[in-house]
Amino acid sequence: xxxxxxxxxxxxxxxxxxxxxxxxxxxxxxxxxxxxxxxxxxxxxxxxxxxxxxxxxxxxxxxxxxxxxxxxxxxxxxxxxxxxxxxxxxxxxxxxxxxxxxxxxxxxxxxxxxxxxxxxxxxxxxxxxxxxxxxxxxxxxxxxxxxxxxxxxxxxxxxxxxxxxxxxxxxxxxxxxxxxxxxxxxxxxxxxxxxxxxxxxxxxxxxxxxxxxxxxxxxxxxxxxxxxxxxxxxxxxxxxxxxxxxxxxxxxxxxxxxxxxxxxxxxxxxxxxxxxxxxxxxxxxxxxxxxxxxxxxxxxxxxxxxxxxxxxxxxxxxxxxxxxxxxxxxxxxxxxxxxxxxxxxxxxxxxxxxxxxxxxxxxxxxxxxxxxxxxxxxxxxxxxxxxxxxxxxxxxxxxxxxxxxxxxxxxxxxxxxxxxxxxxxxxxxxxxxxxxxxxxxxxxxxxxxxxxxxxxx
Amino acid sequence: xxxxxxxxxxxxxxxxxxxxxxxxxxxxxxxxxxxxxxxxxxxxxxxxxxxxxxxxxxxxxxxxxxxxxxxxxxxxxxxxxxxxxxxxxxxxxxxxxxxxxxxxxxxxxxxxxxxxxxxxxxxxxxxxxxxxxxxxxxxxxxxxxxxxxxxxxxxxxxxxxxxxxxxxxxxxxxxxxxxxxxxxxxxxxxxxxxxxxxxxxxxxxxxxxxxxxxxxxxxxxxxxxxxxxxxxxxxxxxxxxxxxxxxxxxxxxxxxxxxxxxxxxxxxxxxxxxxxxxxxxxxxxxxxxxxxxxxxxxxxxxxxxxxxxxxxxxxxxxxxxxxxxxxxx
Ligand SMILES: Nc1nc2c(ncn2[C@@H]2O[C@H](COP(=O)(O)OP(=O)(O)OP(=O)(O)O)[C@@H](O)[C@H]2O)c(=O)[nH]1
Ligand SMILES: [Mg+2]
Numbered sequence: 001x002x003x004x005x006x007x008x009x010x011x012x013x014x015x016x017x018x019x020x021x022x023x024x025x026x027x028x029x030x031x032x033x034x035x036x037x038x039x040x041x042x043x044x045x046x047x048x049x050x051x052x053x054x055x056x057x058x059x060x061x062x063x064x065x066x067x068x069x070x071x072x073x074x075x076x077x078x079x080x081x082x083x084x085x086x087x088x089x090x091x092x093x094x095x096x097x098x099x100x101x102x103x104x105x106x107x108x109x110x111x112x113x114x115x116x117x118x119x120x121x122x123x124x125x126x127x128x129x130x131x132x133x134x135x136x137x138x139x140x141x142x143x144x145x146x147x148x149x150x151x152x153x154x155x156x157x158x159x160x161x162x163x164x165x166x167x168x169x170x171x172x173x174x175x176x177x178x179x180x181x182x183x184x185x186x187x188x189x190x191x192x193x194x195x196x197x198x199x200x201x202x203x204x205x206x207x208x209x210x211x212x213x214x215x216x217x218x219x220x221x222x223x224x225x226x227x228x229x230x231x232x233x234x235x236x237x238x239x240x241x242x243x244x245x246x247x248x249x250x251x252x253x254x255x256x257x258x259x260x261x262x263x264x265x266x267x268x269x270x271x272x273x274x275x276x277x278x279x280x281x282x283x284x285x286x287x288x289x290x291x292x293x294x295x296x297x298x299x300x301x302x303x304x305x306x307x308x309x310x311x312x313x314x315x316x317x318x319x320x321x322x323x324x325x326x327x328x329x330x331x332x333x334x335x336x337x338x339x340x341x342x343x344x345x346x347x348x349x350x351x352x353x354x355x356x357x358x359x360x361x362x363x364x365x366x367x368x369x370x371x372x373x374x375x376x377x378x379x380x381x382x383x384x385x386x387x388x389x390x391x392x393x394x395x396x397x398x399x400x401x402x403x404x405x406x407x408x409x410x411x412x413x414x415x416x417x418x419x420x421x422x423x424x425x426x427x428x429x430x431x432x433x434x435x436x437x438x439x440x441x442x443x444x445x446x447x448x449x450x451x452x453x454x455x456x457x
Numbered sequence: 458x459x460x461x462x463x464x465x466x467x468x469x470x471x472x473x474x475x476x477x478x479x480x481x482x483x484x485x486x487x488x489x490x491x492x493x494x495x496x497x498x499x500x501x502x503x504x505x506x507x508x509x510x511x512x513x514x515x516x517x518x519x520x521x522x523x524x525x526x527x528x529x530x531x532x533x534x535x536x537x538x539x540x541x542x543x544x545x546x547x548x549x550x551x552x553x554x555x556x557x558x559x560x561x562x563x564x565x566x567x568x569x570x571x572x573x574x575x576x577x578x579x580x581x582x583x584x585x586x587x588x589x590x591x592x593x594x595x596x597x598x599x600x601x602x603x604x605x606x607x608x609x610x611x612x613x614x615x616x617x618x619x620x621x622x623x624x625x626x627x628x629x630x631x632x633x634x635x636x637x638x639x640x641x642x643x644x645x646x647x648x649x650x651x652x653x654x655x656x657x658x659x660x661x662x663x664x665x666x667x668x669x670x671x672x673x674x675x676x677x678x679x680x681x682x683x684x685x686x687x688x689x690x691x692x693x694x695x696x697x698x699x700x701x702x703x704x705x706x707x708x709x710x711x712x713x714x715x716x717x718x719x720x721x722x723x724x725x726x727x728x729x730x731x732x733x734x735x736x737x738x739x740x741x742x743x744x745x746x747x748x749x750x751x752x753x754x755x756x757x758x759x760x761x762x763x764x765x766x767x768x769x770x771x772x773x774x775x776x777x778x779x780x781x782x783x784x785x786x
Contacts, residue, residue: 053598054600056600056615062615336602337602344604382602383475384473385467386473386474391467393469402469403466403468403473404465407464422462424463442602
């Protein structure tokens with residue numbers, strides 16, 4: 001492709017953005033929250049919108065104004081395309097499985113062609129286009145964004161606070177003693193070597209945390225390095241001790257941290273995250289409930305940190321062109337297919353309570369937001385036994401067909417006694433064939449209507 | 458259910474049905490009673506009781522009288538007596554079945570009004586509506602994961618609104634007809650009465666659409682409710698109507714008397730019709746907008762224009778003499 005063509009492509013994007021015909025949707029969520037599944041579900045529903053009865057809440061479809069949707073490569077040609085076909089293949093092969101955890105950034109563009117409903121456009125144009133950009137990325141990297149706003153010392157303090165928690169402290173114990181002994185013997189000429197070893201120890205610790213399903217793991221590239229595997233840029237760690245950093249190390253650690261901020265996180269942010277104008281925040285509430293009190297608290301903290309990294313506001317024309325901000329947010333509890341329908345309301349309510357602080361801030365800034373419970377790909381069937389028990393039919397990890405009694409969902413943030421009891425939720429596997437198209441979902445139509453509806457009038 | 462830390466597994470061979478109606482959440486409280494309820498308290502009261510008592514006494518007297526008469530005839534002539542007896546028997550039977558049917562239909566209407574305010578489930582509503590095609594459609598769009606509220610919303614927007622649309626179309630037609638009729642007639646007042654009488658048919662049609670069968674008393678009851686609503690409960694609505702028509706108030710002053718009368722008859726007919734919709738609908742209007750007068754007014758005016766040569770005042774005086782002739786053609 002020639003430079004000229006590329007320029008043309010990008011100019012068109014700017015024009016579209018100016019006319020407000022371009023949505024860059026930030027699908028935000030930690031690793032395992034269900035980003036890939038949700039994006040796949042959204043694409044699936046959009047592409048097959050006119051062949052399904054599953055989208056009654058999606059008005060443009062319901063009013064029969066949707067001409068169709070088509071996939072495109074994004075204007076950012078250095079980024080690989082989101083492998084929608086691959087994901088669908090995974091879900092519908094002979095032995096269906098979930099798509100793998102994402103390892104790299106990918107992007108996809110959908111063009112939605114529709115008939116305008118009213119207003120001047122309705123009279124003048126017979127069809128219109130809305131461009132939707134979706135970006136998939138490893139959830140681990142998302143947690144790097146909050147680092148942009150923290151200095152090394154602030155970050156270290158935050159991490160020290162986290163390390164006080166029981167589970168983390170236990171995992172970090174051996175590393176902490178190593179840091180302690182090395183710090184006592186810190187010297188200028190051995191500094192490089194010592195730091196490299198300690199950084200590698202920190203990385204082991206992060207990996208262990210991840211195995212224990214802890215969520216707030218920073219820096220994200222240490223958990224999933226991508227192309228940075230073994231690079232010196234990763235040779236740092238937060239200062240974990242209350243004593244001061246040895247002089248020989250302080251400068252080096254701060255420098256590495258700053259380098260990481262400027263050369264790893266900033267480009268990532270600039271390239272993918274800066275131009276978002278709508279956001280879907282995915283939260284895997286059920287998994288956190290199952291993992292226990294500590295994880296639940298950490299999830300709340302992580303959401304809090306994350307949402308600070310995005311700028312919210314109203315998109316005036318000038319802002320749309322220069323640096324768009326997010327003007328609508330959907331807070332979404334995922335995997336709603338693992339509980340009974342009558343509990344969806346509770347799940348939504350729970351997420352509402354969990355994100356109270358963030359919602360208040362959005363409210364204050366007058367950013368429209370709403371809470372949903374959704375499944376991007378619904379893998380269970382809801383049935384009722386003759387005695388009235390609600391059960392979920394699905395496929396378990398051993399590819400057996402199972403029937404599970406609807407698990408309990410708490411009404412409010414669990415109390416200490418509730419945590420004692422604990423919660424558990426079924427993990428269903430997909431069991432689709434190529435005939436199941438479009439794949440079933442839960443409430444994606446409401447989500448789509450909320451996120452896109454106002455631009456499809 | 459015993460240990461929350463363990464999932465309860467059930468045998469997959471046990472018969473289980475697809476969930477067709479999810480249990481509603483307990484928060485589902487009864488909501489605002491529909492306008493059907495609005496004037497239900499307006500009752501005949503004391504007078505009604507006396508009247509009923511009088512009627513019962515008179516009726517008993519009539520029955521005794523006729524029995525006595527038949528017995529007397531029997532004594533005179535067996536043949537004539539039995540003829541009378543058969544005659545009376547048939548009449549009594551007919552009356553009885555009529556009464557039973559009437560009370561049944563009336564009870565049904567009343568029960569419906571009661572239900573209307575109790576947030577009925579779509580399946581219950583479908584039963585009331587008796588539209589097999591809509592039932593089919595509902596089965597198609599219904600998602601098992603919906604909550605009771607979502608179900609109601611989808612049902613109203615995707616299914617019930619279709620009937621609303623048909624009903625609105627009927628109303629438009631009848632309103633336009635009424636408007637034209639009154640506008641061209643030399644005896645507007647008389648025609649107004651005829652129109653009201655003819656509106657019976659419209660009401661039956663609308664009621665039928667919503668699956669309501671009207672007997673005589675049910676019809677009377679409906680009319681009473683309609684008027685009661687227009688007079689009592691409709692006050693706030695009148696205000697809304699005025700608001701909606703506020704733009705065209707200035708237009709009204711410009712209309713010729715004829716056109717004005719026509720428009721009035723049309724609007725009144727429509728008002729009746731909309732009331733009937735609200736009374737016959739199995740649930741109150743929630744997510745679907747109530748049918749409005751604004752568009753209707755436009756329809757009516759264009760209809761009037763097609764039958765009246767002069768809709769507006771300014772030219773009416775000039776053409777007053779000729780207008781009647783033209784109308785006759
Ligand atoms: N039952 C159910 N499980 C889901 C759904 N979406 C995701 N999951 C489960 O969650 C796991 C992670 O989902 P992904 O979509 O890969 O999550 P992700 O956010 O892309 O995670 P990363 O790629 O690691 O950042 C899947 O392997 C599924 O087991 C859903 O809609 N229903
Ligand atoms: Mg992924």
